[in-house]
Amino acid sequence: MSLRVLHLSTSDDGGAGRACVRLHTALLKNGVDSILLVQNKKGDCIQTIRLAKSKFQKIIEKLRPALSTLPLMLYPKRHKDIFSPNLALFPPRNRLLLKTIARLKPDIIHLHWIESGFINASDLLALSKLGIPMLWSLHDANPYTGGCHIVAAACVGVSVGCKNCPLLHAKIPYDISFFTFKHKQNAYKQIHNLTINGLSRWIANCAKQSALLGDKPIINLPNPIDTEIYAPFSKPLARELLRLHKPKKLIAFGAIGATSVPRKGYEELRAALDSMPDKHSLLLLIFGASEGEQIAGIQTHFLGFLHDDMSLRLVYSACDVMVVPSHAESFGQTASESLACGTPVVAFDTTGLKDIITHKHNGYLAKAFDTNDLREGIEWVLGLDSQKYATLAQNARASVVDKFESSKVARDYTKAYERLLGGGAAHARLAKLLFATHSYYVIGFGAIGGDAIERKGFSQLTQALSMLPSSLKAQTKIIVFGKSAKQQEIAGIEAHFLGMLYDDATLNLAYNACNAFITPSLAENLSNAIMESLSCGTPVVAFDIGGNGDMLTHKYNGYLAKPNDSADLARGIEWVLGLDSDSYATLARNARASVTQRFAHHLIAEQYIQSYKLLIGGGLERKKNL
Incomplete structure (x- = not known):
């Protein structure tokens, strides 16, 4: 009987959703009975289930995201970045989800990005009472915060308790972040069958230092990538298919909300490229946005949202360098995709990107948020001679195949699931004892x-x-x-x-x-x-x-x-x-x-080593005679 893993994700689209689908697909190929249950289903991946079935359920499904953000109406001056309140009544409990999970009877529940009204902290507590071991992959900071998805630079709320959130610009300290934090805290402390997965060493460490998740078991397993789908494509042919005929150096930049979400770093990219020499020889390709403020002197093509792997593979392969100037990445999916296609990446030396990029081996890590060093990194990659660039590109591909190839990562996750079950399904009784309240x-x-x-x-x-x-x-x-x-x-x-x-x-x-x-x-x-x-x-x-x-x-x-x-x-x-x-x-x-x-x-080994050395030197008898 194979291991049954149930993935819960708000959507099968978007950055976190796509990462979840990739793991789900890799596990299926690795012989795991993997099921993906989502609130919003846009793709047609095998064994992916939309939670809502009836007309009434689908109406409620559409209302849940709006209900979940209803409390934000109290903060009209809040920061425009995403913020997810988590209160018991906004939205109400997702009882359909609990019934569906009970019917599917998984051995493991693997949580991914579960906001937009899909699962709140009360639902999570109810899930824990099913007695099924749970693993939660951190696609951003939200699980250990009072609502934000990226922690503001000077904020210490995650380590002590949120209030007076700098993103909400509230007039009183006890704002929605305070009540969200307390709601999560009250639920989390009653959950004993939850293990946290930091997709990078950085976010795993952030979770360890947080007040909400610091007492939970924390592991570090990455997102997988199918290196057969994301593979180098002939650069001339890729450019021909994209109708990029001008002999220019191509720079790629892309993210969901690429030019509209400040933390994606478009302003830093603009500042870096603005001071580049020979701008007329450069072409910038931007995906994940249809418009944005252009950079004087640099021809720019806005490609809009690219939903399919082949389009992304063509863009990565066509370009000479990919720039990922994000302020924070729990993993850095676009960076790994680009490297898999043999295109070096320039990024800031921060957060999860440090797990993917090795400085001047498969790309360039600029000093954090230093736009001058970001420019130097882009210049360094574009200025390499053909032989050195080819070596950099080969290293880029090899680094992803070695660390993030989907079948390897799927095996690592399977081992983690088996450990949560106490060594496999044969010891499920032990797991229930360990993880029960x-x-x-x-x-x-x-x-x-x-x-x-x-x-x-x-x-x-x-x-x-x-x-x-x-x-x-x-x-x-x-x-x-x-x-x-x-x-x-x-x-x-x-x-x-x-x-x-x-x-x-x-x-x-x-x-x-x-x-x-x-x-x-x-x-x-x-x-x-x-x-x-x-x-x-x-x-x-x-x-x-x-x-x-x-x-x-x-x-x-x-x-x-x-x-x-x-x-x-x-x-x-x-x-x-x-x-x-x-x-x-x-x-x-x-x-x-x-x-x-x-x-x-190591202490015992040292004592044995000293004893071995003593024996080689003639033993205790010789020492006595001396």
Whole structure:
């Protein structure tokens, strides 16, 4: 049975929508059962579903974007860039979406750009209660802000709490950004099955530093690109097809709202090109806009919106250089498309573009927002001799094939989905335990052989669990790995038997699912399970035998029970589970620190290296004689 992934995106068009479609298509080719569910369907991609079906549903669908922005009427002087309020009633809950998702029964929900009334924070909280692991790709900053999609330069709201938003120009500090931030905050803190994907290292780091998403697991996987569709096309033929017959150097610039949205950098491009020498030898091609203020002395063609891949491929291939002067890009899709077509890119050395462009290897990274350096970058590319330009173009293509080729990226996403599921669909029960909203405690026990090997202490664990108060048993579940069984409970506690867990990622999930890990072994040298659990920040309850005392400090990072004393083992379990949230957080931090400070692999490796060197030098006996 293949993995079923459900992508949620407001649209299958636009920058984020196209990126979502590309990943969806790549996953289908990679054998994943991928489905794309959208509010606005414009394309005909396979397994793409429009949410609205009936006439009434389609009317509501058209109203949702307008309802979502209704609160902005209070701010007539706001900045013209996009701003998305997120309040519980604007628009109302998307109950049709929840019903559709329940019917589709996905293993993973992958969120993309979900604004324009498609999914608000209340819907997201309701989605989380389905118990399905969720991944959210950040196509812009909106998920961790009070409404803006690009954070203003001097704004600190994302790290503390939004109000008095510089984009709204409100007269009072407690504006819509404040209430949007609070609405998201209240919802997010109740969501425990959400992982964030930063499409670039920059936006992943921004999410880590934000107040809204800083406590969520964050990974970094890019957008894919089909390098068979986006591939070099003969430059003379591309120009012939576009009817560009004049022998000029061609410069490309393009984005949705290319000349009307300030953050796309058209003003910076104009400033850079305005001071270029030999303007008569240049031709500027602009796509994503039908008009704009032209640059004196430079012939300019406005191509309007290019919706198909072939038109974009022709434009990239026809040009000598692509300029991407954006203020902020979560990834930089036009840059990767251009490079895939063998056309070098000049951009500012900022945000997600740094993941795509390597300075003077496949393009040029100008100092952030320095238009003089942007001009120098354009001049540098256009001034290269034919051999050096050919090398730059080859590097451009190779860099995208190496890092962003669709089948490779699809495999990386598939692995990420499987990790979210706890190592694959076989461990979906573990994922549900890990990602559920915890109104109960989870304790863990794991050992090769489980109850078959007496010294592993399974019978002592059973005795200890039977001694716990009935009220605590009712609030507790136990996961057992290292053995399989059909029994549904142990000493009155609901049990989940996961069998053998072979990979580190799945073990990591198992330890993290637990509030406490129990090691009732009667004989241990240096327990891997104790070390692994502590490293994951999960306190351990164990007997004070063998090497356990080398790793556990009583009531500092766990609990050391008297040897073979099941009653004291029960007291240890009850003590850990009974801690208040602050005391437990301290215990968990101590657990993690006790391993990283003493048993980190590089520290242990260094000790072994020193021992090897000592042995090579004659060993301890020779040292004694000296």
